[in-house]
Amino acid sequence: MKPAPFEYHRPSSLAEALELLADLPDAEPLAGNQSLSILMSNRLASPDHLVDINDLAELSYVAADGQSVEVGALVRHREVERSGTLADALPLFPEAAGKIAGPVVRNRGTVGGSLGEGDPAGNYPCVAAALDADLELASADGSRTVPAEDFFIATMFTDREEDELITGLAIPREPFPPARTGQTFLAVKEAAQTWPTLSAAGAVRVDDPAADEPVVEEARVALANAAEVPLRVREAESELAGEPLTDAALAAAGETAYEAVDPEEELHADETYKRELAREYTKRALTTAHDRAVA
Amino acid sequence: MSVDDTGRSDRPTQEITVTVNGESVTAEVEPRLKLSDFLRSHMELRTVRVGCEQGVCGACTVEFDGTVAKSCMLYAVQADGREVTTVEALSEDGDLHPIQEAFHEEHALQCGFCTSGFLMATRELLAENPDPDRDVIEGALADNICRCTGYQNIYDAVETAADKLEGE
Ligand SMILES: Cc1cc2nc3c(=O)[nH]c(=O)nc-3n(C[C@H](O)[C@H](O)[C@H](O)COP(=O)(O)OP(=O)(O)OC[C@H]3O[C@@H](n4cnc5c(N)ncnc54)[C@H](O)[C@@H]3O)c2cc1C
Ligand code: FES
Ligand code: FES
Numbered sequence: 468m469k470p471a472p473f474e475y476h477r478p479s480s481l482a483e484a485l486e487l488l489a490d491l492p493d494a495e496p497l498a499g500n501q502s503l504s505i506l507m508s509n510r511l512a513s514p515d516h517l518v519d520i521n522d523l524a525e526l527s528y529v530a531a532d533g534q535s536v537e538v539g540a541l542v543r544h545r546e547v548e549r550s551g552t553l554a555d556a557l558p559l560f561p562e563a564a565g566k567i568a569g570p571v572v573r574n575r576g577t578v579g580g581s582l583g584e585g586d587p588a589g590n591y592p593c594v595a596a597a598l599d600a601d602l603e604l605a606s607a608d609g610s611r612t613v614p615a616e617d618f619f620i621a622t623m624f625t626d627r628e629e630d631e632l633i634t635g636l637a638i639p640r641e642p643f644p645p646a647r648t649g650q651t652f653l654a655v656k657e658a659a660q661t662w663p664t665l666s667a668a669g670a671v672r673v674d675d676p677a678a679d680e681p682v683v684e685e686a687r688v689a690l691a692n693a694a695e696v697p698l699r700v701r702e703a704e705s706e707l708a709g710e711p712l713t714d715a716a717l718a719a720a721g722e723t724a725y726e727a728v729d730p731e732e733e734l735h736a737d738e739t740y741k742r743e744l745a746r747e748y749t750k751r752a753l754t755t756a757h758d759r760a761v762a
Numbered sequence: 763m764s765v766d767d768t769g770r771s772d773r774p775t776q777e778i779t780v781t782v783n784g785e786s787v788t789a790e791v792e793p794r795l796k797l798s799d800f801l802r803s804h805m806e807l808r809t810v811r812v813g814c815e816q817g818v819c820g821a822c823t824v825e826f827d828g829t830v831a832k833s834c835m836l837y838a839v840q841a842d843g844r845e846v847t848t849v850e851a852l853s854e855d856g857d858l859h860p861i862q863e864a865f866h867e868e869h870a871l872q873c874g875f876c877t878s879g880f881l882m883a884t885r886e887l888l889a890e891n892p893d894p895d896r897d898v899i900e901g902a903l904a905d906n907i908c909r910c911t912g913y914q915n916i917y918d919a920v921e922t923a924a925d926k927l928e929g930e
Contacts, residue, residue, distance in 0.1 A: 468815035468834075472773055475793035475839045504835040505816045517793070519840060545829075569905030571820060571883060574829040659904035660818050 470507035477519040481605065481634065484520055488630045489607040491516040496632055498541065498580035501572050526579065526634055531556045539635045540579025548573060556640060557598060559650035559668055563590040566654045566666075579633040582618075585625040588662045588692035592619055594652065596697040597668035597689035600638045606631045619696040622731075642685050648672045649759025653752050654691075655744055657735075664736045665744040666691035669752030671707070676761045680711035688720070688752055693728040693745050700724045703749050712757050717750045724749035778842035782807070783851040791838045798822040800838035801848060809849035809878040813907075820906030823879035824848050830886045832905070849878045852885070860926040861885060861919075870919035872910035879906045884920050893924055 476491070478484040488494050495514035497503060498521065506512035520526065526541035529550050536556050538547070547553060547564035554561050567573055567581075567590055581591040582602060595602070595615035602613050604627060618626045627633065643650070650670040654663040668689045673681035686707040689699040703720035710716065730741035775790040782805060791800060801810040801824065811821035815834045822833040825847035833846075852859035858866065861884050871877045880903060887894060887902035894902065899920045900913075908916060 469796075470794045472792065472794050474774070475776060475837065477840075477842075500835045500837075500840075501817060508816050508834075517837075521840070569820075569883075570886075570902055571823055571830050571832055571905035572817065575831050575835065660907070 468508045470504075471510060471513035473514055474516045475519065476516060477522060479522050481523050481525055481632070484518055484523060484632060485605060485607045485630070487516075487518045488632065491518070494518050494629075496520050496579075496583065498583070499543065499576035501568070501576040502580060502584050502586075520579075520632065528635070529553060531640070533640065535640055536638045537635055538578055538638075540577060540582075540633045542578045544568075544573035544576045544578075544581075545570060547578065555645060557638060557643070557650065559597065559652045559670060560594050560638075562650075563594045563652040563654075563666075563668065566590060566652065566656075566663075569659045578636060582636070583625070583627060583633050585619055585623050586662075587619070587622055587694060587696050587698075588666075589697070590652065590654070590663075590666060590691065592697040593666055593668050593689050593691035595636060595638075596699045597670060597687045598638045599642075600636050602636055603634045604628075604631045605634045610634070612637070615697070616699070622695045642687075643670055643672055647674070647676055647684075647760060649756040649762070651752055651755040651759065653748055653755070655748065663692055664733065665693055665730075665741060665748060667745075667748035667752035669749075669756035671712075671753060671756040671760045673757070673760045681761050682709065682711055683707045683757065684709075686720075686753060686756075688724070688749050690724065690728060690745055690749070693724075693730050693741060695729070695731070698728060700727050700749060702727060703753070707753060712754075717753060720753060721746040721750045776839050776842075778839055780838075780841040780843075781845040783847055789838075793837060793839045795838045796834050797824070797826070797836040797838045797841055797846070798833040800841075801833060801846065807848045807850050811875055811878055813875070818907065819876070820879040820883065821876055823882045823906065825882060825886070830882050849881050852881065859885075860930065861888070861923040864919045864923035864926055865916070868915050868919035868922055870911060870916045876906060876908040876910075880908070880916055884923060887920070888924055888927055892928060894920070896921075 494516035497517040497519045526539040528539040530537045544564045600615045654666040656663040670687040672685040686704045702723035706720040725742045725746040728745040779788045801807045813819040813821035817835045824833045827844045
């Protein structure tokens, strides 16, 4: 379990890191190392250079204003989990963080690493898809913004160029004012150490939480490990929007999810089982989000 | 100190200076040397256990730069200029730390392979939350695997340790 030899670089600023990524052939960013080290130990990855970005304090921020929430790439899972700002603005994000491994892994793992890895089973890619996040990327040549939907292309394959770093994530707040919104992140997993068989992120906004029959104005559901990218199920969302929540609408939403997914078979979960999980967890995520919106 | 797992001298090394258990150590290491191997094999800190070497078992857990981390998922070069603490630093002059005493009293170990990792994770938990309930304890130790005890005695030991530390 020893990685292949590499050269190690520890830049102290974003500009320096981007220069290194531009100049060094076969260089890989190193963040929390909670995924990369496993790949390297098993020789599934053997970069010639590692560019350690852990000293880039400028990528370690959580900020919210009326329009959006911004989270830096170097924010650790533990910080996401404990962020009061995120708990108030986008509670499904810290909920998702708390369901990654145990606290020792969460002390090190980062937002940028989780997105950069591009694992469709990952918690944050699913959160980013559900909340319509924009990923911010930078290279020595400049920066650009890519919507989550375009960023994730296939399993472990993203729109990031080799000389680019993810610097952060921007999430619009406008669809989900906290007072009329409920959110949740549900993960089906055997143990803390295992990746989820399937996860579901849900968000629901109602017109008036105090009404007898609050009308669902906006619903979101995204599934992890159900296709080769984090999958937002728009058809399921539109089953709910515009009327008070009913069992019939939930059942219809579940059916669309059953059809929409394209899951990879695993040792303990065949394709049909995963489709059934997608159906059930779409319903549970939307129900939980709705119940929290009206509570 | 020159550190080379393979005995080959043609691979580049890098000089690091790390504060390990309060003492500054300078060494030449290959960048790919894991912190776990550096601590266990080269610093001879035998409480650092090397189990799965891929982030699952937690036997290699140490404190790195202020929080607990799995040392098989860090390279020794990353520790340059940083502080590392292992179980060796817990006991003073041969006296067990209250968490170690609690593990002893509650029979929270059988083979003991996992114990160092549990001690380090428990230490961080109790520093952050002096009176955790059972669910919190389970969650805090979720990164550590024990193949012997069935965990219940470990959770009991954490409760006992919390009481001991509170009484100090
Ligand atoms: C036991 C265990 C269980 C886990 N369970 C889960 C789980 O249930 N759900 C889940 O989502 N995750 C899980 N993880 C993975 C964890 O979330 C990782 O922390 C995360 O996937 C990678 O983040 P990192 O900061 O450690 O990145 P690294 O491992 O350092 O990097 C991962 C990849 O991203 C690239 N990268 C890192 N930062 C950037 C950046 N800023 N810009 C561009 N590229 C970058 C690296 O080059 C590398 O290719 C688990 C990990 C372990 C060890
Ligand atoms: S040896 Fe590090 S987690 Fe198992
Ligand atoms: S006591 Fe043997 S693994 Fe825990």
